[in-house]
Structures are given as C-alpha cells and as structure tokens.
Amino acid sequence: MDIAALRTAHPDHWMKAAAIRTLTLDAVAAANSGHSGMPMGMADVATVLYEKHLRFDPKDANWPDRDRFILSAGHGSMLLYSLLYLTGYEGMDLQQLKDFRQWGAKTAGHPEYGHAAGIETTTGPLGQGIANSVGFAIAEEIQRARYGKNIVNHRTYVIAGDGCLMEGVSQEAIGLAGKHELGNLIVFWDNNNITIDGTVDIADKTDQVMRFEASGWHVISIDGHDPEAIDKAIIAAQKDPRPSMVACKTHIALGHAAQDTSKGHGALTDPDQLKAAKEAYGWTGGPFEIPADVKAGWEAMGERGAAARAEWQDRFLKLSGTKQAEFNRAYALEAPKKLASAIRAFKKQMAEEAPKLATRAASEKVLGVVNPIMKETIGGSADLTGSNNTKTADLGVFEPENRGGRYIYYGIREHGMAAAMNGMVLHGGARPYGGTFMCFTDYARGSMRLSALMQVPTTYVMTHDSIGLGEDGPTHQPVEHLALLRATPNTHVFRPADIVETAEAWECALTAKTTPHVLALSRQGLPCVRKEHKAKNLSAQGGYVLADAEGKRQVILMASGSEVSVAMEARDILQAEGIGTRVVSMPCMEVFAEQDESYRKRVLPGGPARVAIEAGVRQGWDQWLLGERGREQKAAFVGMDSFGASAPAGTLFEKFGITAKDTSEAAKALLK
C-alpha cells in the first residue's frame, strides 16, 4: 500500500484513523499480547462510520435509540477500546488502554459486555457478534412497530472478519436476516484475506458477495481504505431496504512490516517495526500520545449523537405516561407488578384442577398467562413450535409484513436462535425465549455460554428433556445435558415436576436480570404433585420438601422434573412397608446451593439414606448425595449411565431401570 498517498489524499481522516492504529500498536506492545492487525486494517472504516454516521452519545452510552456498533471480530478489541477512549466514553481513560489485558482492567483481551460503557456485546468466539446483531435488529424492528419511529429508529453496524464468516453460525444469521429484510442491519466484512493459519484460500474459496446475495442481502464492494468510498457505501446501505453487507478490501496491519501476513493477525511488538510503522503514518507522538486536535476531532463526533439524544428525550416525554413506564420497565428488565399475582392465581387454579400434563404443555399454558401482560417477551422456536409449545395466540408472527409480531420462526438454527436472543436482551427492552429439543442445546452451546458469561437473562425452553422423548432415539435424548448445563457458571437449570412448578420456574426466569434460565421440560404427561396451593414460589428455593416421612425418617428421595412423580410413587411403596420416606423436589440445584446452610440442612438432614432419581447421568448429584459436611451418607443414584435408545418412552424407563420399583429397591438395599 502507498501509505503516503493515503495520508495526503485525506489528511484529517488519516490522522484520526492513525490514532486507532497507534493506540493499538502501543497497547499490544505494552501487554506484549493481543491482536494488532485487525484494528489497523479496519481503522478507516471505523473512523468514517463514527465520524459521519454512527449516532451515539458517549455521555449517555445506554441511550435506547443509539445506533449499535458490534465488533464481531472481537480479537480486534483494541479497535473498540480506541474508539471508546477517543470519543470520550466514561471510564475508558488512557490508563485502561495501558492496562490492556491486565487483571482488573476494563480492556480485556476480547470485549466483555458489562466491563465498560459502549461494549454492546461480548465477542471473541467467532461468529457470535454477527449472530447477535440479528437479534439487535429484530428487537429494533419490533419496538419501532410498538413505539413508532420517533422513539425507536436506529441501526446496527457490525464488523465481521473471515473467521466470523467461516463459522457456521454466520450462515444461520445471514439466512435469518435476509428472510426478515432487516434493512437497519449493516455488516462490514473485513476482507483482508488473512487467517491465523495463512491466507483465507488455504481453507475457503467462498465468494462471500454471492453468498450474502443468495440469502437476500444487498452487497457493496469497496476499498476499505478509501474514506469516500466507505461513506458512499454506508449511505447506500442505509437506503436499501435489505440488510447490507459492505465488503471492504483491506490490508491487515496496514503500514506495518507484517502487513498482509498471518503474523500481522497477532501481536506486533517489535519496537523497530513499531517505530517504522508510526513513521510511515506521519505520527510523531510517543506511546499513547494523541495530538490534541486529533482527540478533539474524535470527541466532536459524539456531539452529533448528544444533540440527537436530547431531541429524542423530548419526543420520549411526549409519549403517554403508560407507554413511558412500559418502555422504561422493559429496558430495566423489570417484570410488571401484576406478574406475581397472575402466576399465583394460575398456580392456585392448577393446584385445584391438578391436570396431568407434559411440562412443555404446562409451559404453553403459563405463557398464555404471561405473554399478554409482558409485551416485551419475544417467543420462538428452531422449527419445533408445536413440540416446544412456545407459541401463544396473541403473539403474532414477526415478518417483514408484520413488524409487531412477537413470535419468530427461527428455522432449523439453534445456534443462531440463541445468539439472536442474546442480541435482543442486549439491545434492551426485550425478554426473549426460544425452544428446541434439549439435546440440541449441543448446537447452541456457543451462545448459551455467552448468555451466562454476559449475565443476560435469555430463557431457553428445552423440551423433550430425557429418554421420555421415546422413539426418536439416542440422538435426540439428552443424557448428559442437565449435568453440563449445571456445570456452566451463572446458568439456572429448572426442571419442573408439574404444571405448578412450571409456573414457578417461569416466574424465576421472567424476573431474572443477570442469569439465563434453561427450562427443561418433559415430552410426556406428568401428574400434578403440587395439589396443595402455596402462594410462595417454592421452586425459587431450588429444592424443597414435597412430602415428608411418616414415622421415622429413614430415606430421603431427591428428584427433579419427570422423576419427582416416580419418587412419590416410590415413597408410597416404602411407606407401605413402614419405611419413613421424605421426597425432596429439586427443580434447580444451582439455586438450592445458593440457599443458606440452615435451610439446606432442614431439607437434607444428615442421617437418612439418600437416593437421587433423575433420567440423566449422576454427575452433579454427588454433591447432594455426599452431604455437605462430608458426613457419612448411604447413597444411591437411579438414572442413566449410557446413551438412551429408540423405543416408546414407557419401555425405556423400564429397561433403563428408572421406575418407582427400582427406586424403592435401591433405597431398601441401602437400609440393609
């Protein structure tokens, strides 16, 4: 590249972009780790975007009607941190850049949501940002339909690299965005032809322009270092009703000795090469030094947004008080006050009616209560709507012709669905839930982990949660999934036993602010075990005594979900033989673990033999079988230690030995 020509053609632009490049070089050198090349390659695009288009207010980073900027290529985090520092976001001072990748800094190796104002989502695992962005754009469309374009009218801009586009989840995102004609979504592809292992063509020869066009996108190809071309492309993208992809031909590590090489992808720390690059840029300042006029130029960019924000605020205050309150409540992730009473009334009615129902069907009934009073819910399923029971009549289907619809047909895209749901929560004002078979959490793990890490309360409606799925067989039967979801920090896995617990689990999910919830729901019908109404949400304690022993307490049976009724039957058998048996329902062991010790001891006192029953693997139950203080416990587990099989559900429970008889025998064996 002829750096000198770039400098002279657009000197003001050049210096602003060079600020990103030099801050990146300096921070990576200070950390002695990181990724230099991507921010250096995309500095021109980012500069034009921020200077001419992005509507943001560094003094009010969370202004709801701001444009969103998502760095899907999260390894290029110094691009984002530079932008936040240069434009003057609160808390992103120069020291943060100097502490890049150090303990306690806001400037983690990859952008972490919640660390600093202006980080819209956590990226780094490739493809996640572009897949989140579909959710951002959907949330924006739905809210524009509800509140009007005076209140909600902004864009989602994304920078994605070759890594993002090679990940399968990107195809799910591209397909979904194309179908829904998300015209406010604009993706810049950092087309630098470099990956870690070499040039892109050692692994892929895909014509990305053609690929995006195949899914209904508007595509523009430009020189990613030409500010005029970048500006024109953004204007064209804004005007087009389709989602737009701007293919930006760029040079990774522009102006550095490692330009256009794989080495340029990583940490460029050689002092002489760094010096040479800065010289080529015409940059005279020392490390982390930004000329005052350049910094002032960057800070001025936020002023456009600040003015727009003030105008927006005036318009917002003209909304009815009810609308304002609803809007603010949804953005605060507050449940409406009437949710609690509605759930309570529903529980009371169900305890009286005591229906035998699959918990997935129970879940649909709960949603029938919830969705009309929580307009921020956005339902959906990865092509299993009838099986996941996720759709209620009032939602309407989200489509280009019906932007107010609150139900998404995600297609056969579990990963894309999970990522989009995260994007909706991150956008604000939305509380999404989405369904698939629990086994296919495997496909969505990449995004489900990020829900937990980002602390966003996405709700996963995972039905067919055991061998109770039956004939579809072991590929569709979760066995290890409860254990692996429970192993994930900050994830609450609720496996309700009946319709009352299902309502309680939903209440927990819908009031969560920082924790994703997985609702593990049965395919098969389950009897109601909570026939005595309790106003209190017992499931919110994680585990509780469902039925106590009559006579001397010799056995405690612990179970979740569909096995709670198995435990109750086993209790009948044992009590009939004079063996005092307590049944503990454990809908969520993570929440139970958070209860105070005295409560846990009351529920699980030392002494009696313990048997856990769950149609999954034992891992995870050992902690409750052991007893908290390491006291001697006689313990057994009734569950799975292999994959399932294809047969009717009843047969499977018998063949795998998960019945009341098996349970009572396991208990009696411990008492010998």
Add this chain to the structure above:
Amino acid sequence: MDIAALRTAHPDHWMKAAAIRTLTLDAVAAANSGHSGMPMGMADVATVLYEKHLRFDPKDANWPDRDRFILSAGHGSMLLYSLLYLTGYEGMDLQQLKDFRQWGAKTAGHPEYGHAAGIETTTGPLGQGIANSVGFAIAEEIQRARYGKNIVNHRTYVIAGDGCLMEGVSQEAIGLAGKHELGNLIVFWDNNNITIDGTVDIADKTDQVMRFEASGWHVISIDGHDPEAIDKAIIAAQKDPRPSMVACKTHIALGHAAQDTSKGHGALTDPDQLKAAKEAYGWTGGPFEIPADVKAGWEAMGERGAAARAEWQDRFLKLSGTKQAEFNRAYALEAPKKLASAIRAFKKQMAEEAPKLATRAASEKVLGVVNPIMKETIGGSADLTGSNNTKTADLGVFEPENRGGRYIYYGIREHGMAAAMNGMVLHGGARPYGGTFMCFTDYARGSMRLSALMQVPTTYVMTHDSIGLGEDGPTHQPVEHLALLRATPNTHVFRPADIVETAEAWECALTAKTTPHVLALSRQGLPCVRKEHKAKNLSAQGGYVLADAEGKRQVILMASGSEVSVAMEARDILQAEGIGTRVVSMPCMEVFAEQDESYRKRVLPGGPARVAIEAGVRQGWDQWLLGERGREQKAAFVGMDSFGASAPAGTLFEKFGITAKDTSEAAKALLK
C-alpha cells in the same frame, strides 16, 4: 402431482420406488410414530441412485471400495431401512421393519451406526450427515493417492434436506468441500419446501443453488420425480471435477393426502389416507407385502456391486503384502506393532531429559514420533495450527494439488472439523485428529457427542485447557468443559500432566477402537513430573499414585494436567511440615472408574483427607472426594467456581487461588 402420469411414464421404476413409499407408510403406521413424508418424496432419487449408480454389495456391506450413501436427513430413516431390506442386506429382514422404533430393533427412529450393516453414519441431528460426508470424501482422496485408483475409487452420495442446509454446520461443510474440490461428493437436496413449522420461506429465502455455487460447487436442478432427469444429473455430477449438488424439486409425502404440507413431514397413520395413497400408487399388496418381481428387481441391484467387489478383490491381492497389511490394519483400526515400543522409547528419553514444556508442545513431539509410523493419521486444526501444535513436518498439506497430504487446514470451522473427522473414521482406513482451543469444543459439541454415540475413535486435541490460556480472557478459557466432556458417555478425557503422560495419553487415543478421546492440553509450560521411567502406561489406568506419603498418610492430593505439578509443590510444603501427603495423578477419571475396585482402593484408600486440584469446576470430582463406599471423607476442592478473566496466566492462578499454597492450606484446614 399427477401420480397416474408418473406411474405410466416409467412403470418399472415406479413400482420399485412405490415399494419404498409403501414400506414407509406401513412401518410408520405400525410404530404409530416416525417421519413418512421424506422417504415418500425422495424415493425416486434413491431408486435411480441404487439401480443405476450406487456400487454396493449387500453381502459384503463393508467392502472398502463401495460407494457410500449417507442419509443426512436422518428422520427419513425408513428410506434407508427400506433400501437395506429391499436390496437384501444381511440382518435387515421384514421383521425389523415391522419393529420400527421398538426396543432392540435395528430400525431405530434415526439411523444408528452399528445397528445394521449398510448404515454408514448416525444421523438425525440435522446437518451432521452432510458434514460427515466431507470427511468420507477426504479420506477417499487421501487413500486413492496412497493406494491408487485401482484400489480406492468410490463416491460419497448424500441426501440432505432443508433442515440440514439451514444448520450452520452445513455451511462449514460446503465451504470445505468446495475448497478441496471433492469431485467424488454428490449431494442431493430434497427441495420440498416444507419444514415442521411450515413452508421453508417462513424462516429462509436463501437461493441454495447460488449459495453452493458461491462455494465452488457444481449445481444441477431437476424434477426429483423424473427418473431420466435424475439419472442424467448423476452422470453429469460424476463427470464434474467439483463437488456436485443436485437440487431435486420434490413433493413431500407424494401421493398422500398430506402431500406438500407440514403434516406430511411427520407420522402419517390414518388408515383411510394410507389406503388411498396405496391405491393411487397402483399398489395392491397388504402391509409390508412386496411383489416378488419388485423385490427381485431390487435384489438385482446389488449384483452389479458384487461383481465389482470381486474384481476389486483380485486387484487388491495384487498389492504388495506390506501394502495389503497396512491397508487392512488401518481399516481394522489396529495400531502398528511398533507404536508401543516407539512410545516407550520416547517416554524413556523424556523421563531422562525431563523437559519443562506445555503439553500442547509435548503433544507435537509425540506426533513427531507417531505420524511417520502411522500413515493413517490425518491431522488438522480449525485455524490454530501453531497454537494447537498439530502439524508435523512429514504430513504434507491436503489440497487439490496434493491429494496425499495428511494435514487439513479446516479453517475457522470447529463443528465442521469434528463432523469431517467422524466421517473419516467411518469411511475406514483413517485415524484423524484435530485441534482447537478447548473452549471451542462448545462449537463442536454436536459432532463430538456423535463420536461417543457412534463409538468412533476420533481424537480431539484441545489445547489452552484452562485459565492458563491467560490474556485472551474468559471467552477463551474453559471452566466447565472438563466436567461436561466427562459427563458425556463413552468419551475419554485425558488431561496429561507432563510430556510423559502426554505420550501415554496419545497411546491410549491411538489404540482406541470404540471411544473418542479428548486430549486436554496446556498452553503454559509444565515441569516434568514423571522423571522415573516406567515402561508401563500408567495413564492407561486413569489415575495412579505419582508420589506417596512419607510417614503417616494424612492427605491425598488428586489433580490432573497442569495442576499435578501444583499438587507436587503442595506436597513439598505439607511434607516439610510433617504431614504425610500422597499425590494421585488423575489424567482420565473415566478410565480410572473402569479399573477394578481393589486398584481404585489402593490408589484412594479411605481415611486420609482428600483435596482435588483442577483449574475447572468441581462437578465431576465429587465422586472421588466422597469415597466410593460413602465412607466419611474430609474433602476439599481447589479450583474454579466462576468464569475466568483476562490477565497473564500466573496472575490468574494466584487470583483464583489455585496454587500450591492454597492447596496446602486447604489440606491443613481439613486436618484441624
């Protein structure tokens, strides 16, 4: 559709295809569950493929040079079972079809590898089959380069549905196949425009023809019910040097009242509608009745293959004895005899040299020993070759210009890589291994679970296995992954402590026949803890005493991987204070659990306080902390209970309290 016109245009073909359709209807009706529409829609394509092209021998289902047929749309399993029955595969008798989806039958809800001859891979989780097929085709290319086209020269045919193509993993497969110009791969797309939730366009408007062409595929669009068009398309696909996609416009549930509807996707069991469909087909036989001439026509198809197989056998016997032995050994998944001695010699040398090395670097050294003597290994990485240390100099890079290369640049495609590796093992004659960061097993879970379920010994080289990854931060730091991989049945997770254990772990992986292996390897350098050479593979016992207590045994420290040296340091501290401390290295707890009880008790005797140390979550360790018989144990865990953070690795181990000092203090606290 004008069924009558189809019948009269090609009456012989029609009856053969109708046999698939009626068997499907009968089996689904008998099971009262299943998926009728897909086999009914693709019966014509399958019939032409089998009758005119597929080279197979039902009497020798595993003939290495057969064509492979992969039903990626696995829910249409009755298509495959019908084909296997009609052509006369051993064991697939009529009773199996009558027992569709019942306990113990070979005819599971979705095709299960190993259940019946002729099932090439387990499908059902969508997208897996098409992604496996890339591995099948790569294995074929590599073996053709090695053995010549007289010995290896066959094709991989796939039927994929809209579900397969919407799953992100399909894009990874399409990109990989296009790049590698896998001309022997031919995919039929069942373009029926129907998914479970409705017509495809409620979720996707992608132009699939354009999408495949964008990745370098040859595409032909045909009427999927026209046998002449199908035949011509297959011939054209065979001739084209690119991978081919045949877009087959079909009618789901052809000829049934539910044709072209979502209902047609599922179980069609209404007796009157079934009767009407059979009448439309001109089918007069009762349930499961196939006219003798139709059955004979199907059985004749295998004869072409049988003849080809006999000719192949003659050619094979002309290979040198060495080549034959090598070929047969690789297909039997037998390690070469000299592997054991080579590993032993390597271990001896390393015990003497005792290098401090990251286990990922140790792994590269082991591969330097292994790859030259096991020509069936196929290495690769999802764009982290230098970090995963998966490439050795002798492998050569697999490319269109170098079909003999044994190293695959998979690109940023963890899921596609895992699925392709499964395909290579299933193809036969190959032992693939592939690397990524351990955290990104999240992206590959869908295929890793299938390795375990199918019992194929794919090896996953998962480096950067803890917070030891350092600055890249929590998105890249596995915390729960050891637990979740261990929770998966039939998966061996080896986390070696040093270079000697790394060699032992590789030996376990390379001699496995029915179990996938995950090698969890450190980014950071680890001291050698096995300085005393033992010829025996101690890691093959899962856990063993690395250092015993001096004096009275008061404490047992258990650890894996990078924390074994932490445990050894903690032992030094404790022994210096007169506290007798045993260190148990636990490279693979699944294998340890398989040892006989007396061995396990010798390693972990009751009595001493137990402390487990691992830079991951506790779940999984409770079983060893508890003690097998529920005896009282004083126990503590030193590890993670949250996500990690971005900082240098040393800082992270200190901040999260995973050091020798923390460990010794935890032990001492138990002794109070």
